[in-house]
Amino acid sequence: MPALTLQDLLDRAGIDDAINAYSHALDQREWRFLEKGFTKDAQITLLDRDQVLDLDGLVELLSGNDATRLGGQHLLGNTWYEIDGDTAHTVTETYWTTLQTSEEADRYLLIRGTAMYVDDLVRTEDGWRIARRALALKSVTRDLVPVREDDLENIRHTLTKDSWYKS
Template sequence: FSYAAYCDTKNWSFLDKIFTQDAVAIYGSEEEGMKCKGLDEIRSFLQKSLEKVISAQHLIGNIEIQIDGKSATAKSFLAALQMNEEDGNIKSSEVWGQYIDSLVKENGNWKIKEKKLNIIYGRQQ
């Protein structure tokens, strides 16, 4: 769940500690969302998407983790709150959803092989 903290603080240099190099991330539905392939593409997408965010906080709950040897699945629900600066104005936005992560163990550390964000609700004010 370091992913949420790294996004909230825009700590992009640590993404390689939590993602595999060939990771896939799907933000939203596979038809209408964004699919990123590889760590560099994930990092680039997050940097661009969160560029105007001046303050953010993920709240994570209802965590379910299933481990099967050197692979695992982690599911959690989230509420992500953000303050964005657009054209000199401050706007707030929120997203409620579910993360579904497939993880693998690499050199004794768990890393995300695939991350899916299923958006349940979102709004901007």
């Protein structure tokens, strides 16, 4: 493998910003961040559901559990980059967890999963953006768990902040 150039490293950083924008948009419900990660006409394919969504459809789907959602986190792991001029293909491993209320008293639904984000990106005037994403689900578990009252209070306190971002 040839040595990476400064431009290679800058491209990787810009691509990482686009990929990270999705996690921040989803985890903090800051949907405006999607435009920092995706092209306006992006297509997102959920392979496990055989479903293709645009950005509006994605927000609608992901907002579906807002009434019961206490929090979530999408952690990005290793990314493989194939960059060719103004286009790129990446594969990123991800792990996520979501905590939701349940119908059982004193029990909360903890969902954990792993997946791959398989992205085709383009360089735009505003930086790298994802034009196509395929979400390949690898594992998912759902458990009803107890949560201590003081932990629950701290989690809910975190949710009272309008935004953690300055811009």
